[in-house]
Amino acid sequence: MRVLRRTLGTLLALGAALSCTAARGDDARPGDDPPAALAPFEGLLPAPVSVRAAGPGYAVGPGTVIRTGAGPGEEVRRVGELLAEQWRGPSGLPLPVVGGSDGDGIRLRLDEEAEGVGDEGYRLESAPGGVTLTARTPAGLFHAGQTLRQLLPAAGPGTVPGGTVEDRPRFAYRGAMVDVARHFFTVEQVKRYVDQLVPYKVNALHVHLTDDQGWRLAVDSWPRLAEYGGGTEVGGGPGGYWTKEQYADLVAYAGERYVDVVPEIDMPGHVNAALASYAELNCDGRAPERYTGTKVGFSSLCVGKERTYEFVDEVLGEVAELTPGRYLHIGGDEAHSTPAADYEAFMDRAQAVVGRHGKTVVAWHQLSAAGPAEGAVLQYWGHDRTAAAEKAAVASAAQAGHPVILSPSDRLYLDMKYDAATKPGLTWAGYVPVERAYSWDPGAHLAGVPESAVLGVEAPLWTETVATRADWEFMAFPRMLGLAELGWSPAGSLGWDGYRKRLAAQGPRLDAQGVNYHRSPDVPWS
Structure with missing residues (x-):
C-alpha cells in the first residue's frame, strides 16, 4: 500500500509537470530556479547540461532487469553488474543483469558515435517501456547509472520520471x-x-x-x-x-x-x-x-x-x-x-x-x-x-x-x-x-x-x-x-540558490549511507 501511494503521488506530480511542459515546450538549466516541468529532475547533483520532461516514466519493480546489449561487451557487462550491486541494497530488488537489448528494463547502450556526450557524458531516456542509458564509453555509462540512482528513492522501488537527460562534464x-x-x-x-x-x-x-x-x-x-x-x-x-x-x-x-x-x-x-x-x-x-x-x-x-x-x-x-x-x-x-x-x-x-x-x-x-x-x-x-x-x-x-x-x-x-x-x-x-x-x-x-x-x-x-x-x-x-x-x-548552471535546493535533496541519500555530514543552516535540508 505504501508503494502504491508513493507511485500515485509521483504520477500526480508528473501529470502537473507535463501540462506545464506542453505549455512551455522548452529546455531549462537545472542551475536556475527550475520550472514545474522539471520538478522530478531538480534534485539531480551535479546539475546536468540539459533535461526535458516528456510523458510517463518507468516503474522499477521486482521484474526489472539490467540489459547490457548484444555482442561481447565485457566492460558493459561489468558496468551493469556494478550498477546492480549499488542499487540492490537500497531498492530491495533482485535486478538481474542479462545480455541483449530487447525488452523493458534498464538498457545500457555503448555507442562510440553518440553526439553531444564526450568521453564521460551520457544520454538517459526514460519512458514506460524502460530506461535507456547511452554513452560513448563505459565510464559514461557508469555516470549515467549514478544519475539514474538519484532519480529513484533513496530506499525502496520507485518510478523514474519520463524524459531525457543529456550530460557531459565541464572539466576532465x-x-x-x-x-x-x-x-x-x-x-x-x-x-x-x-x-x-x-x-x-x-x-x-x-x-x-x-x-x-x-x-x-x-x-x-x-x-x-x-x-x-x-x-x-x-x-x-x-x-x-x-x-x-x-x-x-x-x-x-x-x-x-x-x-x-x-x-x-x-x-x-x-x-x-x-x-x-x-x-x-x-x-x-x-x-x-x-x-x-x-x-x-x-x-x-x-x-x-x-x-x-x-x-x-x-x-x-x-x-x-x-x-x-x-x-x-x-x-x-x-x-x-x-x-x-x-x-x-x-x-x-x-x-x-x-x-x-x-x-x-x-x-x-x-x-x-x-x-x-x-x-x-x-x-x-x-x-x-x-x-x-x-x-x-x-x-x-x-x-x-x-x-x-x-x-x-x-x-x-x-x-x-x-x-x-x-x-x-x-x-x-x-x-x-x-x-x-x-x-x-x-x-x-x-x-x-x-x-x-x-x-x-x-x-x-x-x-x-x-x-x-x-x-x-x-x-x-x-x-x-x-x-x-x-x-x-x-x-551557466551554477548558482547558490539552485544548488542549495539540489544539495538539500541529497540529505536523505547521505542519511541512508550513514554519512556524518555537516547540516549547514544555509541549506533547507529535507
Whole structure:
C-alpha cells in the first residue's frame, strides 16, 4: 500500500509537470530556479547540461532487469553488474543483469558515435517501456547509472520520471585528496570514501602517502620507510602503513568505479619520516627523531648527495609500477629548508625520474617558479591573500601550456573549519562555510589562467586535526558535493540558490549511507 501511494503521488506530480511542459515546450538549466516541468529532475547533483520532461516514466519493480546489449561487451557487462550491486541494497530488488537489448528494463547502450556526450557524458531516456542509458564509453555509462540512482528513492522501488537527460562534464579532472600521512587511515576507510564520491561523478583520488609525520606505503627497496617511518602520526599514535598489495587493491577498487588514483610522494620537503628512517638521506649522516607535531617547512632531502636520487628513482619507480593512471604527484610545496637553487636542481631531476617511469608530473604550484617539465600539471592551493607574484608565476606557466588543477585553500581545503563552532579543523585560510566552498567559478578564478588551461578541481582533506572517520566525513560533506558540481556542471548552471535546493535533496541519500555530514543552516535540508 505504501508503494502504491508513493507511485500515485509521483504520477500526480508528473501529470502537473507535463501540462506545464506542453505549455512551455522548452529546455531549462537545472542551475536556475527550475520550472514545474522539471520538478522530478531538480534534485539531480551535479546539475546536468540539459533535461526535458516528456510523458510517463518507468516503474522499477521486482521484474526489472539490467540489459547490457548484444555482442561481447565485457566492460558493459561489468558496468551493469556494478550498477546492480549499488542499487540492490537500497531498492530491495533482485535486478538481474542479462545480455541483449530487447525488452523493458534498464538498457545500457555503448555507442562510440553518440553526439553531444564526450568521453564521460551520457544520454538517459526514460519512458514506460524502460530506461535507456547511452554513452560513448563505459565510464559514461557508469555516470549515467549514478544519475539514474538519484532519480529513484533513496530506499525502496520507485518510478523514474519520463524524459531525457543529456550530460557531459565541464572539466576532465574532478578530484578529492586524502591525507593518510598526518593521521593513518586504512584502505577500507578510503574505499568507503570512494563509494561516497562516485554517485557525484568524482573521477580522481589523490592520496598523500608521505609527510614528516609518517610514511604510509611499503617500498621493497627501502623497507624502513614504512616499517619505521610509518610507526607514528600526529599526537604520537601508532600510525601504520599499507602494503603494496593493499595499495594495489585500492587502486583496482577505485579504477573499477572510474576513479584514477594519483599517488603523492612529497619531496624535497615534508620528508622527516624518510630522514628518520635512513640516516644516509641526511647531509650530516644522522637521522632525526620521528616527528609527531604539525609544523611544516623544517625538513629537506640532501640535494647534493647522489644517493638521494637513487632513493627518488627507486621509490617513484615502485609507486609508478603499482599505479596504472597517468599521474604521479611529487609534492614540492613548503620546501622552506631547501635553498632556491637546490630546489630547482632537485625538481629538475625528480621530474625527469617521473618521465622515465612513464608518468606525467603533478606538483604543487610552487613548481611554477622552478621550471616545470613539459606537460607537468600544477596544483594551485593559494588563497585570496596569496602574493600577486606567486599567482602570476602560475598564470605564466598556464599560458606556457601547463594544465592547472585548482584547489584554492580558502574554498576547497576541507580541513578548514566551517565556522567558529566547528570542532576539528584549522583556520589559517579562513572559515569555509558551504556557500563559500561552492560560490566561485573555476574557469575564471585565477587571473591569467584561462578556462582552457584548467584541468579541473580538487578538494584536499588534510588530517592534522582529523583522526576519526566521523570527523573525516563531517569535514568532507557536504562540501565535496559542491566540488563535484563545480567540476562537472556547465558554468551557466551554477548558482547558490539552485544548488542549495539540489544539495538539500541529497540529505536523505547521505542519511541512508550513514554519512556524518555537516547540516549547514544555509541549506533547507529535507
